[in-house]
Amino acid sequence: MKKLNRRDFLKMGAVASASAVLAGCASRPEETMAPETGGTEQEPAVEEAPQTGDGVVVTYWYSWGNLDPAMDAIMATDEYKTAMKGNTLEYKGAVQSEALLTAVAAGTPPDGGSNFDYPNLWSRGAVLEVTDLVGTSAVVKKDDIAAGLWDGSFYDGKMIGVPGIEGFNWWGMNINAKAAEEAGLDPNNIPLTWEGLLEWHEALTKFDDAGNLLQFGLDPWDAMASEPDFAATSWGFKWWDEATKTFDLNNPLMAESYDVMGQFIRMVGPDKFAGMRQVEGNGTWGAAYNAGVQTMIMEGYWHPGETQIQQPDIAQYNRSTWAPVPESRKGAKIMATGPHFVQLFKDGAHPNEMFLFAEHLLSGAAMDIILKEVGWIFGRLSWLATVDKDTYPGLRFYIEATEQVTDWIVGRRCPIHWYVNDQSTELREKVYRDEMTSKEAVEELQARALAEWDAQGLGE
Amino acid sequence: MTTAGIKLRKLSRSESKGLLWGLFFISPWLLGFLGFTLYPLIASGYYSLTRYDLIREPVFLGFKNYINLFTNDPHFWNVMYNTLFYVGFSVPLGIGAAFLIATLLNSKIVGRSFFRGIIYIPSIVPAVCSAMVWLFLLNIQYGAINAIITSLGFQAIPFLSNPTLAKPSLVVVSMWTQGAAVVIFLAALQDVPRSLYEAATVDGANAWQKFRNVTIPMTTPVILFNLIMGFIGAFQEFTVPWLLTQGGPMNSTEFFAIHLYRNAFIYLRMGKASALAWIMFSIIVVFTLILFRTSARWVYYGGEE
Numbered sequence: 001m002k003k004l005n006r007r008d009f010l011k012m013g014a015v016a017s018a019s020a021v022l023a024g025c026a027s028r029p030e031e032t033m034a035p036e037t038g039g040t041e042q043e044p045a046v047e048e049a050p051q052t053g054d055g056v057v058v059t060y061w062y063s064w065g066n067l068d069p070a071m072d073a074i075m076a077t078d079e080y081k082t083a084m085k086g087n088t089l090e091y092k093g094a095v096q097s098e099a100l101l102t103a104v105a106a107g108t109p110p111d112g113g114s115n116f117d118y119p120n121l122w123s124r125g126a127v128l129e130v131t132d133l134v135g136t137s138a139v140v141k142k143d144d145i146a147a148g149l150w151d152g153s154f155y156d157g158k159m160i161g162v163p164g165i166e167g168f169n170w171w172g173m174n175i176n177a178k179a180a181e182e183a184g185l186d187p188n189n190i191p192l193t194w195e196g197l198l199e200w201h202e203a204l205t206k207f208d209d210a211g212n213l214l215q216f217g218l219d220p221w222d223a224m225a226s227e228p229d230f231a232a233t234s235w236g237f238k239w240w241d242e243a244t245k246t247f248d249l250n251n252p253l254m255a256e257s258y259d260v261m262g263q264f265i266r267m268v269g270p271d272k273f274a275g276m277r278q279v280e281g282n283g284t285w286g287a288a289y290n291a292g293v294q295t296m297i298m299e300g301y302w303h304p305g306e307t308q309i310q311q312p313d314i315a316q317y318n319r320s321t322w323a324p325v326p327e328s329r330k331g332a333k334i335m336a337t338g339p340h341f342v343q344l345f346k347d348g349a350h351p352n353e354m355f356l357f358a359e360h361l362l363s364g365a366a367m368d369i370i371l372k373e374v375g376w377i378f379g380r381l382s383w384l385a386t387v388d389k390d391t392y393p394g395l396r397f398y399i400e401a402t403e404q405v406t407d408w409i410v411g412r413r414c415p416i417h418w419y420v421n422d423q424s425t426e427l428r429e430k431v432y433r434d435e436m437t438s439k440e441a442v443e444e445l446q447a448r449a450l451a452e453w454d455a456q457g458l459g460e
Numbered sequence: 461m462t463t464a465g466i467k468l469r470k471l472s473r474s475e476s477k478g479l480l481w482g483l484f485f486i487s488p489w490l491l492g493f494l495g496f497t498l499y500p501l502i503a504s505g506y507y508s509l510t511r512y513d514l515i516r517e518p519v520f521l522g523f524k525n526y527i528n529l530f531t532n533d534p535h536f537w538n539v540m541y542n543t544l545f546y547v548g549f550s551v552p553l554g555i556g557a558a559f560l561i562a563t564l565l566n567s568k569i570v571g572r573s574f575f576r577g578i579i580y581i582p583s584i585v586p587a588v589c590s591a592m593v594w595l596f597l598l599n600i601q602y603g604a605i606n607a608i609i610t611s612l613g614f615q616a617i618p619f620l621s622n623p624t625l626a627k628p629s630l631v632v633v634s635m636w637t638q639g640a641a642v643v644i645f646l647a648a649l650q651d652v653p654r655s656l657y658e659a660a661t662v663d664g665a666n667a668w669q670k671f672r673n674v675t676i677p678m679t680t681p682v683i684l685f686n687l688i689m690g691f692i693g694a695f696q697e698f699t700v701p702w703l704l705t706q707g708g709p710m711n712s713t714e715f716f717a718i719h720l721y722r723n724a725f726i727y728l729r730m731g732k733a734s735a736l737a738w739i740m741f742s743i744i745v746v747f748t749l750i751l752f753r754t755s756a757r758w759v760y761y762g763g764e765e
Contacts, residue, residue, distance in 0.1 A: 098725045105514040120728065124515040212610045213601065274621030274709040275600030293601070419727050429710045433623070448534055455528070456729065457511050457519060 055086045058353045060342070063115035065094035066306075067165070070373040074366050083360035087353045109345035111354040114165055118341055122160040123415040123458065127343040128351060131159040139359040140164075146379030146402065148337035152410035161341025162358035166376035169398050170224050170300035170336040170411060171233075171323040173197075174307075178317040179204060179215065179295040190321045194234075194260050197296070197324050201264050204295045213272045218296040220261035221428070222277070223286055225298035225323075228424050229411045231257035233334045234325050236407070240414040245459065249420070250446035255438035260326065262432035270433050290314055298323055301399075304392035305375020320394035322401075333404055336411040337379075416452050423448045508734035518731065525735035535711065535719060543695065543716040545627055550634040550697075551690040555683065558638040562645030563675070576646070583639030591703035594633050595620075598704075620705055623712035630701055630713060634694070641686045648682035649675065680759040684751065691747050695740060716740050 062071075071091050074080055092110070100116055103109045104126050113121075121127045134140045140162060142150050153163045177187035183203045191197050201217030208214055224230060228249070232239040235253040240246075265273050276288055286303065288294035290311035297303070308315040325332045342358035344351045360366055367383050370376050375392065377384065377399075389396040414420065427441040436444075453459055471479065483490065508525055510518035529536045565576050582590060597604050598619040606616040619629040652675060660670045676683075698717035701707070707714035707722070714722075716736065724733035 101514045101725060101728070121515075124513055124728070126515045208610070210610055210613050210615050212606075212616050270709070271618030271621045272600055272616075275603075275618055278595065278599060278620055278705060278708075416727070422722075422726075426711055429708075433710060435710075444534070451532065452727070455511070455732070456513065456727075 059110035061095040061110040068093040079365040111348035129158040149339040161343035163339035164361040167339035168301035172320045176295040220264045258438040304394035308392040318393040320397035334407040335405045338411045504734040512731040513728040539719045547694040558641035566649040580639035587699040648679040652678040
């Protein structure tokens with residue numbers, strides 16, 4: 001065998017590098033164009049998408065890691081194989097948004113994606129409008145999907161993704177009935193106002209002799225309650241008007257929400273709450289509740305199932321009811337919804353094949369698996385009617401709530417929702433740490449939102 | 461030769477051939493440098509002059525991103541203060557600690573090799589793992605250190621959850637990973653000529669005087685090196701603070717790199733993030749130049765005439 005000398009090695013290295021660069025510059029095979037246009041920009045001319053059944057590989061990225069066990073089970077079923085018509089799904093879970101954005105910027109996104117920032121991707125023109133595609137579907141039907149979910153699928157009058165995977169009612173107050181009983185409270189009579197809840201919070205919060213926190217009632221800004229949508233709906237105003245694209249954050253009611261919700265933090269201590277969040281932020285959604293340290297939490301339809309799967313010994317004591325409102329709005333039953341989607345990327349190669357899988361996620365076979373493996377439900381009415389409402393403790397409340405809700409919104413609609421959320425988190429912390437008043441905080445919040453909107457060129 | 465003052469001459473045929481082969485041989489590195497360093501550098505310079513969100517086409521804004529950062533941004537000066545605080549404390553303290561540890565490890569102590577290994581281990585532990593360890597050491601609710609403190613009947617200390625304590629706590633955490641600096645200091649200390657210590661002993665110097673007048677001057681080039689590398693690393697610190705505090709509480713640990721990341725990938729402000737990157741680059745360059753300029757006064761090179 002010929003011995004490889006240094007010069008040969010360097011030559012081979014150079015040739016390999018040059019080849020790699022050339023290969024990287026080559027166009028992708030099987031490039032097809034999208035069937036419909038979407039977003040804010042004019043799309044290039046539409047070409048005929050390949051007929052399904054060609055046996056292509058369809059790429060699907062999912063933002064979180066929760067779905068992985070369900071996906072394994074779904075892809076092992078005969079129903080999946082039939083639905084995919086000979087195509088193969090390449091699934092990747094727990095994909096960070098940086099990875100997705102880089103792929104989008106490079107023009108090589110996956111065919112479909114879920115649980116990313118839907119309105120943001122849409123408003124910047126990264127994903128396709130699917131109104132016409134869904135219009136041809138025998139599975140994704142308006143009259144079989146909960147109204148809020150269906151309506152929430154549209155932005156600027158266009159459907160921005162195929163609703164599915166999970167999605168139903170948000171914002172229920174979930175309590176640990178055992179902890180409530182131990183504190184002398186009646187878990188069948190949970191207060192529905194902030195004022196009443198504060199009394200429960202005090203009763204459920206325990207310190208040791210040295211003043212260290214052992215257990216607490218409610219972190220009012222934990223999980224779903226953290227977002228400005230929640231405070232606005234609880235106090236009865238809209239911070240973001242989608243039709244006029246205007247903000248109303250500098251609102252006395254927003255300031256009142258900071259003051260009222262801040263009392264829960266002050267009672268326990270801001271440092272102790274921040275410490276809890278640091279651990280929870282690095283764990284899972286609702287970890288403090290699962291650990292039995294937090295005894296009340298504002299979440300949504302996923303809470304009963306997820307808690308059962310993650311921590312059954314806590315889930316057995318879970319009770320769910322309406323999220324609180326101020327005394328002045330007593331009787332209002334607030335909820336939000338927002339579907340998760342399979343969004344089809346503008347530069348994806350196989351939108352039609354991706355759509356087959358998006359449709360399959362609405363099948364009973366797939367949704368049964370997701371309910372069992374992850375604990376999530378989706379508001380497809382014909383399927384929902386088959387679900388045992390007592391599958392998980394507290395699930396019945398979320399399923400039956402639709403009939404009783406009085407104030408309903410579709411959440412997370414503002415394209416700079418997460419920017420506003422971050423600023424709100426920072427400013428309200430300044431309020432409960434007494435570094436500014438709530439009035440100053442909401443004035444500042446409004447100013448920052450307007451500046452960011454302009455800076456991002458979203459108003460143009 | 462292309463050095464200043466020397467006239468360029470035409471290369472001979474064999475020299476040209478040799479140059480081409482040379483370029484060909486280093487082409488793997490050259491291509492990597494062009495594609496993954498030079499191009500991003502130039503591109504970020506351009507993007508810093510635009511409004512760019514990774515998805516839509518960039519819109520040219522001139523220096524608006526820079527002007528807005530210095531004049532309108534609600535976070536910029538706080539981020540700058542946080543970063544300078546962190547750099548100002550973590551680098552000198554880290555280098556001081558590393559130098560002292562190296563000095564101890566250079567002395568004749570039992571189990572010296574074992575201790576040298578132990579000191580270096582934190583440097584090879586992935587940052588994510590060490591961040592998780594520190595999180596469960598320092599957390600007010602579940603932290604091991606606070607478990608000891610509370611078991612003694614004292615109040616838990618909010619190391620990472622109080623705006624006043626969070627930055628100093630991160631400085632302490634940063635000092636844990638000084639293994640690389642210790643190894644470099646150790647090599648420098650072993651290189652100090654024994655004859656200098658012997659001469660100092662003959663002159664009647666005590667241990668402190670030998671350390672002050674022999675050890676420190678002879679290792680100043682390495683101190684300069686570690687200082688520069690420390691400054692650059694501390695300005696770019698991201699992983700551990702992000703995992704421990706995510707910039708909180710109340711933005712008290714929002715460092716430059718975290719702010720840059722947040723703008724780039726959460727708010728999709730890639731143009732603003734690029735401007736932040738160039739500002740950070742400029743600050744690092746200025747700091748490095750200042751260190752180099754002042755080094756003539758305090759760094760001793762044995763080979764200098």
